[in-house]
Amino acid sequence: MLTKRADFVRASQALRAPAPGFTLQARVRSDGEAKGVRVGFTCSKKVGNAVARNRAKRRLREVARAVLLAEGQDGWDYVLIGRPKVTAALPFQQLLDDLSRALSRVHRTP
Template sequence: MTPPEAPQDGTYATTGNTVPAASLRVDVLTKRADFQRASRAKRVATPGFILQMRPRRAEESSNAPIRVGFTCSKKVGNAVARNRAKRRLREIARKTLPYQGRAGMDYVFIGRREATAALPFDHLLADLKRALDTLHGVKK
C-alpha cells in the first residue's frame, strides 16, 4: 500500500473551521506554590477527578490566559496507573478548557483512585463540563 500523495496546489489536507492555535494557549503549572494556592481555592469533586479553580491576581505575571496543573498521588496506584490517569486528565483539559475555561484562572486536576483511569472517556468529559459550570456559577 502506498501513502496518499500530498496536494500539489498548496492546500492542506484538513478542512473545516479550525481555530488558530495561538488563541487556544494553555500553560502548565509547574511550581509547588501555584498548586498550594490552588488547594485553598474553590473545588468540585466528581466521580473521576477533583477540579480546583483559582483566579490569578493582577501582579502574577503570565502571558497565558489559562493555566492548568495535574497531580496524582501514590494513592492512585503505581507509576503506570498515575501516568495513565494524568494522560487522560491532560486530554480532557486540552479538549475542553480552551473553549469553556475562563481567562485569568488556574485549574488543577487531581486524579482519583481507580476512577480516573477506569471511567469511560465520555464520562470524564461530561464530568469536566459539569464541574466547570459549577465553578463558574452557570445555572441550568
C-alpha cells in the first residue's frame, strides 16, 4: 500500500492511463526497492464531499483487489485517482474492465 507522499509524486511523474471512471498512474520501482505490487488511492475534493470521496475510494479499493492480484506486475506501483461523479456512479463491472484495459496499456508501453 502506498502511504508516503513521495511515492505518490514518483507515480505521478510516470505512466498514465486514463479510463472513464478513474485515472491510473503506474511506475516500475527501482531495483533497490522491495518487490511486490503496491497500490495507492486518491480522490480530491473535486470528487465531492467526504461521503462521496470515501465511497469512490472504497470502490477503487475493491476494483484493485479484484484485478491487480491477477494482472498487476511484480515491482510496480499503481495509483488510482477517482473522478468527480463518475467513479461512484459507474457499474462495478465497467470499473473492473476499465482497470484491466488500463493495465494492459501501461504494461505494453516500452
